[in-house]
Amino acid sequence: MSALPIPSRERLLEQEVRNLGLEVQRLREALASVRDQTPPLPGTRRNGPDPQEAHPLGGSRALAFLRNIITRPNIEVGEYTYYADDDGADRFESRNVLFQTDDPRDRLTIGRFCSIASGVRFLMNGSNHPQAGSTFPFWAFGRGWHERSDIPVRGPITVGNDVWLGLESCVLPGVTIGDGAIIGARAVVTKSVAPYAIVVGNPARVVRMRYDERTVARLLAIRWWEWPPERITRNLPEIVAGRWDDLT
Ligand SMILES: CC(C)(COP(=O)(O)OP(=O)(O)OC[C@H]1O[C@@H](n2cnc3c(N)ncnc32)[C@H](O)[C@@H]1OP(=O)(O)O)[C@@H](O)C(=O)NCCC(=O)NCCS
Numbered sequence: 217m218s219a220l221p222i223p224s225r226e227r228l229l230e231q232e233v234r235n236l237g238l239e240v241q242r243l244r245e246a247l248a249s250v251r252d253q254t255p256p257l258p259g260t261r262r263n264g265p266d267p268q269e270a271h272p273l274g275g276s277r278a279l280a281f282l283r284n285i286i287t288r289p290n291i292e293v294g295e296y297t298y299y300a301d302d303d304g305a306d307r308f309e310s311r312n313v314l315f316q317t318d319d320p321r322d323r324l325t326i327g328r329f330c331s332i333a334s335g336v337r338f339l340m341n342g343s344n345h346p347q348a349g350s351t352f353p354f355w356a357f358g359r360g361w362h363e364r365s366d367i368p369v370r371g372p373i374t375v376g377n378d379v380w381l382g383l384e385s386c387v388l389p390g391v392t393i394g395d396g397a398i399i400g401a402r403a404v405v406t407k408s409v410a411p412y413a414i415v416v417g418n419p420a421r422v423v424r425m426r427y428d429e430r431t432v433a434r435l436l437a438i439r440w441w442e443w444p445p446e447r448i449t450r451n452l453p454e455i456v457a458g459r460w461d462d463l464t
Contacts, residue, residue, distance in 0.1 A: 245464070263445035267295035270306075280305035282326070290316060294328030294377065294441075301334040308332075315342035321369050327377035327395065328441045335384035341369045343389060376411060377441040385420075395436060396426060411436060427458075434460060 223231075265272035270284040279300045282293040288309050299305045299312070313324055314337055322341040326332075345351040346365035355364040370390030375381075379393055382401035393399065394411030404418040412426040412435070427435070440448065440455055440463070448455065454462045 241462070244462075263449045265296075272298075277304050277306060278302050280308065282308055282332070285309075288313075288316070290322055291324045291326075293326045294330070296328055296441075297326050297330040297332065299332040299336075303334075312336060313338045313340060316340045317342040317367075319369055321371055322389075323372040324375075325372065326375040327379065329377055330375060330379045330381065332381045333383040333385070333401070336381045337384075337386045338373050339386065339388050340373070341367070341371075341389045344368050344370065377439070395441075396432075398426070431460060438463065 265281075267281060268284060270280055271277060272281055273279045279298050281295070282297050282299050282305075283295055285306055286293055286309055291309055291313060299308045301308075312332075312335075316322060317340065319341060324338050324340065344367050345353060346367055348365055354361040370388070373387055373389060374392040375387075376393060376395035376397065378396050379399070380397075381387075381399045382403065384401060385399045385403045385405065387393070387399075387405045391405050392408040393405065394409055394413065396412040397409045398414040399405060399409070399420065400414070400416030400423075402418070403416050403420040405415065406419045409415050409420070410422070410425075412432045413422045414424050414426060415421060416423050425432070438460070440451070443451075451463050454460070
């Protein structure tokens with residue numbers, strides 16, 4: 217009978233690393249289950265803020281979960297998406313969504329878990345003057361100047377989920393911003409932005425993609441932002457660190 221080959225030191229180490237990985241996973245699951253079973257302290261929430269609250273930071277008016285303060289029918293915002301502004305976040309729909317018209321195509325839709333920094337502006341379709349002849353809006357003044365040329369409607373603005381819009385960035389009509397994108401401070405977004413792209417500058421250009429194509433496709437399929445809060449809480453360390461392979 218021939219002797220079994222002695223595993224090399226490298227093999228043994230590889231095995232050890234695998235075992236450690238399994239052990240870490242086991243401990244993580246055990247910790248999650250302890251957390252899930254421990255009753256919360258009275259008066260505390262365990263799965264993040266209440267998405268129905270308008271001002272989830274202790275009532276401060278400097279930050280609002282937009283969904284709960286929006287009144288206009290052409291603006292739709294998903295849960296947890298916030299606008300932060302030291303001058304008061306509540307006037308978002310008049311100060312930050314500009315040149316709105318009553319054209320049914322003039323819509324702003326923003327997904328869930330977006331971070332909108334102070335001074336971000338969405339320029340809606342009324343921002344365009346006609347270009348065929350004079351750009352002066354004669355019709356607005358009337359008194360015989362009623363001739364009106366067509367204002368180009370470029371379409372709705374659509375922002376995906378988990379998008380971070382940097383300070384004073386500006387989004388033009390007709391633009392779609394994909395899930396997970398980052399818009400740099402003061403960027404002027406004139407064209408649609410792919411999911412998980414980082415764009416900066418005027419006009420905004422992609423500086424890099426946050427993940428490779430395979431990971432982006434996975435994230436767009438996982439859609440963690442639609443999970444119930446309990447599942448988000450359980451996976452929070454992984455979501456925050458981008459350890460997408462470890463989601464449970
Ligand atoms: C977009 C942003 C996240 C990029 O961060 P990053 O991934 O670390 O990128 P880097 O700092 O490596 O920059 C990459 C390139 O883009 C340029 N760049 C970064 N941010 C820029 C901006 N806002 N405008 C123009 N160029 C910018 C950098 O100069 C660099 O250019 P280079 O490759 O020619 O050297 C960051 O710069 C930013 O603008 N953050 C927004 C901050 C903000 O507004 N916060 C508000 C409170 S929430």
